[in-house]
Amino acid sequence: MSYILAPSLLSADFLHLENEIERINSSQADWLHLDVMDGVFVPNISIGFPVIKHLARISTKPLDAHLMIVEPQKFIPQFRDMGVSTLSIHYEVCNHLHAVIMKIKEAGMKASVVLNPHTPVEVLTDILDELDMVLLMSVDPGFSGQKFIPRSYDKVRRLREMIDRRKLKTLIEVDGGMNAERGKRMLEAGANVLVAGNYLFNTPGLVQAINQMKQELM
Numbered sequence: 110m111s112y113i114l115a116p117s118l119l120s121a122d123f124l125h126l127e128n129e130i131e132r133i134n135s136s137q138a139d140w141l142h143l144d145v146m147d148g149v150f151v152p153n154i155s156i157g158f159p160v161i162k163h164l165a166r167i168s169t170k171p172l173d174a175h176l177m178i179v180e181p182q183k184f185i186p187q188f189r190d191m192g193v194s195t196l197s198i199h200y201e202v203c204n205h206l207h208a209v210i211m212k213i214k215e216a217g218m219k220a221s222v223v224l225n226p227h228t229p230v231e232v233l234t235d236i237l238d239e240l241d242m243v244l245l246m247s248v249d250p251g252f253s254g255q256k257f258i259p260r261s262y263d264k265v266r267r268l269r270e271m272i273d274r275r276k277l278k279t280l281i282e283v284d285g286g287m288n289a290e291r292g293k294r295m296l297e298a299g300a301n302v303l304v305a306g307n308y309l310f311n312t313p314g315l316v317q318a319i320n321q322m323k324q325e326l327m
């Protein structure tokens with residue numbers, strides 16, 4: 110099954126980020142997943158513009174930015190200027206989701222909505238046609254290395270049905286607690302994009318781990 114693999118930089122060695130990006134560049138990874146946290150929407154703070162703009166310069170993989178921040182609409186031009194390809198914003202922070210999605214698309218990026226584990230996929234009924242991607246969280250957002258929530262398989266299946274029924278091209282991305290076995294089940298349930306942090310980085314050979322996950326699930 111052809112799919113997109115997006116290693117999450119959150120599990121990388123932050124003292125040697127250039128080296129980490131180069132390792133990802135040389136691997137069969139498809140996208141680079143960037144987790145942006147503000148300490149308000151989630152109980153953690155990660156990286157911001159001064160770091161991302163340098164990463165963006167050296168990454169040869171398309172940037173998949175996952176914003177875990179309140180008021181994401183304020184920062185759309187900055188993410189566009191840094192060359193972000195897909196911008197994911199959380200459903201839970203957005204009162205005017207349709208307007209913000211339109212702004213992301215007008216800025217020339219692919220627009221994606223993220224759902225927390227407790228948010229049912231059915232809330233997207235009236236916005237799905239506008240979305241390039243839906244990102245389903247399979248852990249509570251904020252940290253890498255958390256326990257996978259098995260109920261996520263069912264959410265992927267239900268969303269896949271909604272997308273196929275309307276003959277849409279919307280991608281389904283899954284993020285949190287991913288490994289090869291869960292990834293395989295997610296792809297069978299209808300996912301297109303797998304994010305993986307701990308599983309890939311907590312091995313001696315990152316490039317080999319990425320290439321193996323990519324090939325095993327093809």
Ligand code: DX5
Nearest residue numbers: 117250251253254286306307
């Ligand atoms: C969690 C982040 C994830 C995280 C995944 O809030 O959105 O992208 O890095 O890490 P793992 O794969 O270790 O759960």
Ligand code: ZN
Nearest residue numbers: 117144175284
């Ligand atoms: Zn993420």
